[in-house]
Amino acid sequence: MEMTTQQNLTADFPTAAIPLLHDEQLRANVRHATDVIQEKRFVRTTEIPDWQPLRDAGQKIRAHVLANLDVYLEQFEARCSAAGGHVHWARDTAEANRIIAALAQNSTGRAIKIKSITTEELELNRALEAGGIQAIETDLAELIVQLGHDRPSHICVPALHKNRHQVRELFVREMNLPYLGDQPEDLTKAARLYLREKFLTTPVAISGANFLIAETGGVCIVESEGNGRMCLTLPQTLITIAGIEKVIPRFRDLDVLLQVLPRSATGERMNPYNSIWTGIYPNDGPREFHVVLLDNRRTEVLADPEGRETLQCIRCGACQNACPVYRQTGGHAYNSVYAGPIGAILTPQLASMQKGQSLPYASSLCGACYEVCPVKINIPEVLIHLRGKIVAAKPKPARAFDPEAIAMRAMQWIFQSETRLKLAQKFGRIAQRPFIRASGWIERLPGMLGGWTKSRDLRPLPPQSFREWFAQRNASRGRHD
Amino acid sequence: MTDALNARAEILGRIRSALGRDGSLPSAQQAWQAIPREYKLAGQLNPARRMDLFVDRLHDYGVHVTHCRSHAIAAAIAERFRARNKRTILVPREIDQTWLSEAEEDIHFLTDESLSYEQLDHCDGVLTGCVLGIAETGTLGISHGSANGRRALTLIPDYHLCVIDANSVMETVPEAFQALEAYKDRPITLISGPSATADIEMTRIQGVHGPRVLDVLIAG
Numbered sequence: 001m002e003m004t005t006q007q008n009l010t011a012d013f014p015t016a017a018i019p020l021l022h023d024e025q026l027r028a029n030v031r032h033a034t035d036v037i038q039e040k041r042f043v044r045t046t047e048i049p050d051w052q053p054l055r056d057a058g059q060k061i062r063a064h065v066l067a068n069l070d071v072y073l074e075q076f077e078a079r080c081s082a083a084g085g086h087v088h089w090a091r092d093t094a095e096a097n098r099i100i101a102a103l104a105q106n107s108t109g110r111a112i113k114i115k116s117i118t119t120e121e122l123e124l125n126r127a128l129e130a131g132g133i134q135a136i137e138t139d140l141a142e143l144i145v146q147l148g149h150d151r152p153s154h155i156c157v158p159a160l161h162k163n164r165h166q167v168r169e170l171f172v173r174e175m176n177l178p179y180l181g182d183q184p185e186d187l188t189k190a191a192r193l194y195l196r197e198k199f200l201t202t203p204v205a206i207s208g209a210n211f212l213i214a215e216t217g218g219v220c221i222v223e224s225e226g227n228g229r230m231c232l233t234l235p236q237t238l239i240t241i242a243g244i245e246k247v248i249p250r251f252r253d254l255d256v257l258l259q260v261l262p263r264s265a266t267g268e269r270m271n272p273y274n275s276i277w278t279g280i281y282p283n284d285g286p287r288e289f290h291v292v293l294l295d296n297r298r299t300e301v302l303a304d305p306e307g308r309e310t311l312q313c314i315r316c317g318a319c320q321n322a323c324p325v326y327r328q329t330g331g332h333a334y335n336s337v338y339a340g341p342i343g344a345i346l347t348p349q350l351a352s353m354q355k356g357q358s359l360p361y362a363s364s365l366c367g368a369c370y371e372v373c374p375v376k377i378n379i380p381e382v383l384i385h386l387r388g389k390i391v392a393a394k395p396k397p398a399r400a401f402d403p404e405a406i407a408m409r410a411m412q413w414i415f416q417s418e419t420r421l422k423l424a425q426k427f428g429r430i431a432q433r434p435f436i437r438a439s440g441w442i443e444r445l446p447g448m449l450g451g452w453t454k455s456r457d458l459r460p461l462p463p464q465s466f467r468e469w470f471a472q473r474n475a476s477r478g479r480h481d
Numbered sequence: 482m483t484d485a486l487n488a489r490a491e492i493l494g495r496i497r498s499a500l501g502r503d504g505s506l507p508s509a510q511q512a513w514q515a516i517p518r519e520y521k522l523a524g525q526l527n528p529a530r531r532m533d534l535f536v537d538r539l540h541d542y543g544v545h546v547t548h549c550r551s552h553a554i555a556a557a558i559a560e561r562f563r564a565r566n567k568r569t570i571l572v573p574r575e576i577d578q579t580w581l582s583e584a585e586e587d588i589h590f591l592t593d594e595s596l597s598y599e600q601l602d603h604c605d606g607v608l609t610g611c612v613l614g615i616a617e618t619g620t621l622g623i624s625h626g627s628a629n630g631r632r633a634l635t636l637i638p639d640y641h642l643c644v645i646d647a648n649s650v651m652e653t654v655p656e657a658f659q660a661l662e663a664y665k666d667r668p669i670t671l672i673s674g675p676s677a678t679a680d681i682e683m684t685r686i687q688g689v690h691g692p693r694v695l696d697v698l699i700a701g
Contacts, residue, residue: 032683037683050519054520067512070500083666089492091491140678144680167681184682200598216665229636252658258658258671270673271673274671275632281667285632
């Protein structure tokens with residue numbers, strides 16, 4: 001049984017994180033993958049002189065889209081339809097699943113899929129199965145996740161929590177290849193052979209979209225393996241599902257977005273394949289093309305002026321790689337298809353703040369996510385905004401007796417006076433003694449304070465405060481200065 | 482259909498109320514034009530340096546690059562296929578026929594007359610041109626249809642030889658998108674190296690579902 005499948009899928013972040021923090025293999029895999037991508041991203045964003053102006057333009061383009069979303073969606077619909085595409089609108093996941101399941105019906109009972117986090121949001125594969133259609137994931141990482149009955153843990157590299165040995169075991173079992181090697185080359189080749197015939201014979205494909213181009217009615221898909229091109233070129237029917245925020249104004253805007261996305265996502269100057277197509281063409285590609293535009297509460301996010309920028313996201317995953325919390329736990333602790341900093345702000349908003357309320361707290365507010373975001377989403381600011389909303393939504397009496405609220409009031413009282421602060425520090429240094437472990441860390445605090453150490457270790461108060469150190473330093477050097 | 486119409490009206494209505502206005506296209510157009518674009522639009526390198534950069538970036542992706550004079554394309558193509566030991570080569574219907582003139586009995590060119598996917602799968606490789614190259618990213622821009630063929634041609638075979646006119650190499654991505662405006666109603670594929678994945682332990686593996694080997698012949 002996989003660790004991840006045993007997890008409690010309704011647990012809040014600190015609870016869900018505990019078993020993951022004890023999974024050394026998982027943590028090593030996540031650490032390695034995020035280190036590699038971060039390093040590559042750093043090289044690729046510093047080798048060009050105009051990275052910051054590109055981010056500025058990316059942010060402006062995406063914010064402009066949101067401010068004119070109705071205009072651009074209508075334009076996209078008109079142009080796509082004129083080019084032979086069919087545009088559908090879905091208010092929620094149930095409606096989207098109904099539309100797609102009906103369109104995907106075919107005699108083989110199968111549909112091939114390009115990696116799409118939006119279809120994870122829909123839980124589309126389950127809906128298709130209920131409609132008698134078996135969805136086949138064709139992205140290597142998604143295939144690993146699907147064959148392992150696992151869940152994706154990263155936007156760009158959904159199986160980064162698995163190492164080569166774990167992938168080999170899975171392929172040996174699921175593809176019946178007892179003599180398969182464990183080199184990434186062997187595993188990639190196995191996936192190629194496994195999927196080849198499916199690409200050539202499956203009549204229906206389902207994709208997400210990186211960008212919908214309002215000006216032309218075109219769609220752009222960014223990928224590396226060629227599985228995307230297979231899906232959007234070979235089948236007779238192609239169904240593309242996209243959140244309404246995926247639209248961009250003009251073809252030309254790709255000159256910014258196709259620079260910032262690959263450099264941020266995988267640390268490449270350009271990813272191997274970008275496909276752009278508009279509707280259908282005679283003798284080239286599918287004969288039937290559908291686009292499903294999904295709301296699923298994106299309009300609620302749009303209505304909140306302080307949360308709106310969340311929808312600027314172009315799904316590069318850079319914030320996940322940079323986040324000190326994600327790097328410890330991996331994606332599964334978020335219990336959400338959108339993990340990491342972007343997930344911490346997107347998930348609760350897409351659930352009208354009824355789910356994922358612990359996620360805005362799964363952050364140290366260090367700002368690393370904002371710094372790497374290619375479209376400059378101020379994630380820490382949105383996190384604080386959402387924390388405010390969560391606190392405000394609590395009933396007043398509960399708020400008064402909330403341990404955090406009590407602690408904050410006590411802190412406020414202490415910080416108001418230097419004497420009180422000094423006393424509190426002295427008291428703290430004595431009181432903490434029994435809790436400091438041999439490792440030098442506090443691993444468990446008693447009583448109400450225990451909430452803090454449930455999923456994190458704590459540095460003890462240092463033997464000397466800054467003020468004490470400063471006063472002592474001045475006393476010893478005073479006369480010479 | 483009323484349900485579908487309702488969904489459309491409802492979503493657009495929600496957007497308009499979220500934005501607190503009724504949008505009109507002219508204002509969106511003006512706002513779009515006002516977006517500051519202070520990133521590098523045009524390149525600064527001379528043609529020789531630009532070409533060096535392009536070749537360097539292609540090498541970075543593991544692409545084999547050869548050069549030839551414009552009048553010697555056919556010979557260079559034939560030589561490449563022999564070097565790779567590729568015998569049955571797929572070509573788009575409207576390919577420049579002079580490119581094929583130096584092949585002898587050892588190379589068989591198969592013209593794409595609505596071939597089945599299985600037939601494409603059984604070819605050793607494919608030969609196409611492209612409309613432009615991007616030096617900064619080592620990218621080939623293919624506009625499908627006409628001389629570059631339909632999309633499946635450069636996808637299913639395991640080997641792709643792409644011929645590019647040296648004069649069509651641009652330095653920057655924005656320059657390329659300006660040039661691609663002319664093709665934006667056709668399918669476009671931007672290709673940067675052979676298909677690849679880094680999904681297993683972030684180890685880059687070349688050759689997944691698209692062509693596993695990509696050669697570029699620069700003419701001019």
